[in-house]
Amino acid sequence: MTQSWLNKKTAIGVMLAGAMLAATACGSGGAGDAPAAADKGGSKASSSGPTKVVFWHAMGGSNTKVVDQLVSDFNASQDKIKVEAVFQGTYDDLLSKLKATMGTKEGPSLVQMYEIGTRFMIDSKTTTPMQNFIDQDKYDLSQLEPNITGYYTINGKLNSMPFNTSNPILYYNKDLFKAAGLDPEKPPKTFEELQKAADAITKTGKATGANFAIYGWFMEQFFANQGAEYVNNGNGRTSPATESLVNSEAGVKTLTWWKNMVDTKAANNLGRKTDDSKKAFSAGQVGMILESTASLKGLVDNAQGKFEVGTGFLPKPEGAKEGGVVVGGASLWIMNNRPTDEQKAAWEFIKFLTSPKEQAYWHINTGYFPITKKAYDEQSVKDNLKKFPQFQTAIDQLHQTKLNTATQGAVMGVFPEARQIVEGAIEEALNNKKSPKDALDGAAKEITNKIQQYNKTVKQ
Incomplete structure (x- = not known):
């Protein structure tokens, strides 16, 4: 950033x-x-x-x-x-x-x-x-x-x-799935399934199970996929947001899961740069990553001749409320x-x-x-889908998302700053400086203060 x-x-x-x-x-x-x-x-x-x-x-x-x-x-x-x-x-x-x-x-x-x-x-x-x-x-x-x-x-x-x-989708290495005894045609759909798959891949000794770049956008997506709002007042849509909700149950559950995967070596932490995550995936060093749909062609091309790329929906906790992804x-x-x-x-x-x-x-x-x-x-799009069938996952995920205030996405005047603050909180948790709850509590307080400062400058 x-x-x-x-x-x-x-x-x-x-x-x-x-x-x-x-x-x-x-x-x-x-x-x-x-x-x-x-x-x-x-x-x-x-x-x-x-x-x-x-x-x-x-x-x-x-x-x-x-x-x-x-x-x-x-x-x-x-x-x-x-x-x-x-x-x-x-x-x-x-x-x-x-x-x-x-x-x-x-x-x-x-x-x-x-x-x-x-x-x-x-x-x-x-x-x-x-x-x-x-x-x-x-x-x-x-x-x-x-x-x-x-x-x-x-x-x-x-x-x-x-x-x-x-929007973000799960990319996975089908060859590493096979080597770990996993079904390469069944990507994990939940946090729990992903953790088990990542652990199985790590135990093969061929690669680390997963990597998620420390990117605030991913946290925003995990909230929407649980049907949870990121800021109050209808995600800032029924009236301007006044409070961050990043430390709510959806946030703590997500960061606790993420940290547990890193702690158990099912996933590694390569920092904030999404490019580092993509390079590790393309090199066959990690079995699963989260990335934008816009990265699909590059990731498939880079894996050509090395392994087959599979795609899946963004995972959510078992029993989570119905949600979807934010564009x-x-x-x-x-x-x-x-x-x-x-x-x-x-x-x-x-x-x-x-x-x-x-x-x-x-x-x-x-x-x-x-x-x-x-x-x-358009025939060109149909031909492209035949060449890159993995993109159908992205299309289906978009179309299956039901529009509501959670999946519409949050709006706030200090969003770029808020995203950086959340990334800092994720780092604190993954690096064992704070518990997931304490890290997100601190982030929520700081973002809320900045929202309120911003709102004072705007005549609503």
Whole structure:
């Protein structure tokens, strides 16, 4: 993780207050308003050529090329709008750069923001809700995956359009399962089954049973899979969250299980970097890992000729309440300090991105979920599923998740910080510095304090 985007108490107040005052001074529409009618600078489509849409994103590596290709295809499809994609580094880097432009005439027309930045984006009052364009255009939202749009829907309003979407699944080495006398076609479904399988693999002496990177996202997912909320007030959805629930029964049960696996050598602890976990799995050094669905193609390719990769649902404790997974990734936000024509042009680009053909291209080349249902009817997607049948696990897990406040996911203004605090608590427990309960009690207290500090700066 890079430095948190709300790293000082005073910075929270200054940032949000400044952003909101500046937005008001500029005459921008608030978060619940229609696209601003006045032109505040920028480009127009009439005499000056196509309307320019500046799109800031955080898709690095090979995904940059995929974004650039989508932009190029859109620009070539018509002559009234020209989108310019600008890579801004990590999600945290992007947010820092965006905050520096809030209240000015600078900055993007369209911005990608990670899911844990959702509450901040709403509270900043610097965006035009996607719902406004949906309503004006009579856009059919039913064509999109409800378990994906659900995360970004608060108070019945879709605030941003999902873009890159994933969830975590269990990856396992079928060869190591066979060597341990386990059924390679039956991945463990519960904490208890996973612990037994991991122990059996470790006892073969061929590899360690499992590894879970110390990643706060996984803890959030374990909560949702037990039907448990991560913060109060309906996971921050019925009203803004005021308290962390990370030290509730779901959290303590999860961390106790995790620590017990490490203590008994059924699992090892390789730290916070998910890349280290993936490398160990690809090298055949661990039998099971948790990872994003977006990592599937890379993990299967890396195992080619060495072992067969199996996939399973995220495990849960025996007897846990019905739950599911929360979508991760990021969504697209239209900034309300841009001229009306520019905002509408950004919306046209978004509609292009959500078409079945483009979603199929996005999915196949990145591993992220298509957000559009009909993308699965594209022959290219069908062919890709034949090549990577493991992805069916991810699709089934998404579709079997029943949408409720737990599986919609938590929203809070200090989520990036909270995620780091939880990772610190997991480390304390796994390294025997604190008991799971004490570590999570400390994390909950610290997160609650930060939530309450943040809430004081925001006019609800």
